[in-house]
Amino acid sequence: MPDPLSFYFDFSSPYSFVAAQKIDALAARHGRTVDWRPFLLGVVFKRCGMPLMVEQPMKGEYSRHDFLRSMRYHGVEGHIPKDFPVATTAAARGFYWLAEADPELAVPYAKAMFLAYFRDGRPIGTRDTVIAIAEEVGADGAAFANALQDPAMKDRTRDAVEEAIARGVFGAPMVFVDGEAFWGLDRLTMVDDWLFRGGW
């Protein structure tokens, strides 16, 4: 069995949202699975000394237009939530807890989180919403709520962000195929071709 693809994303990233609708099927076409790895884009940008894309001069305006255009291009229904971007610390922390406590639920939770935010406009920056989404996919709400406050889970999430940075993740989404990094939604076509041809 070949290694899974590593899929790095932030729950508040529109390009990650679109990629999240596509990545499992893309990998499956090549007999691969996907290792989902949420991280915190805000922490990474801060570490790099870069402003968030939507805050960059000119590029910010372009990207807001391009988010919606990219969704239409990829046939994914969605929009930019009123409150955008939001902090995704709680959402990520909940993911890493589920990945240990109830691993079958982690990816469904991640997919539900994206749809809740970009399709339904729910405020996923809030603890209550994150807990509600965890419950909706079948998690134990009380245990999940406790985990969000657990110092061990805070550490686990911080470690995940550090691991992403150490691997060279500077944006989202970012996909690794056997050590080869591909940055951006635009590159899913290239990932597909890389898997098909075994590199080039």
Added chain:
Amino acid sequence: MPDPLSFYFDFSSPYSFVAAQKIDALAARHGRTVDWRPFLLGVVFKRCGMPLMVEQPMKGEYSRHDFLRSMRYHGVEGHIPKDFPVATTAAARGFYWLAEADPELAVPYAKAMFLAYFRDGRPIGTRDTVIAIAEEVGADGAAFANALQDPAMKDRTRDAVEEAIARGVFGAPMVFVDGEAFWGLDRLTMVDDWLFRGGW
């Protein structure tokens, strides 16, 4: 006759180099021509308060790897010159002079400039090389050399950069189709689809 595409590029940008090999044929498939518009990426990044991509933490390292990989993916022979990136003020100034003085030569000159740099490794940051390339495509070398020093051509080039910024150009390559902006080599596929479907 529909409007030409506007193709904004910097002579020192590897992604622009690859796009430059593709853009005319892409436009021609849809009965369009291309308006080539060199600008100075360094000036734009400075104005935006952003470091050049190759100087950004992590992204710089990724991009150097990705430049070569992208050339292979697109079937374009090239490499990253030893002296990279270079100032392209003289190269751009020469282009805008040719566009007025000998318009048939402007695009062949631009294509020759890219090949000289990314295929042959010639130092296009130097006046002598820029003049030599102009002569190789048939320009009057003495008149061209004078133009590089002409305050009117300095103004013309500065105006071109300001026009690009005013239009929202924040990176290279950038293609406009009937007012719709597409940033990046990765987006040529999307440009093709936009032209085919008339937007979406």
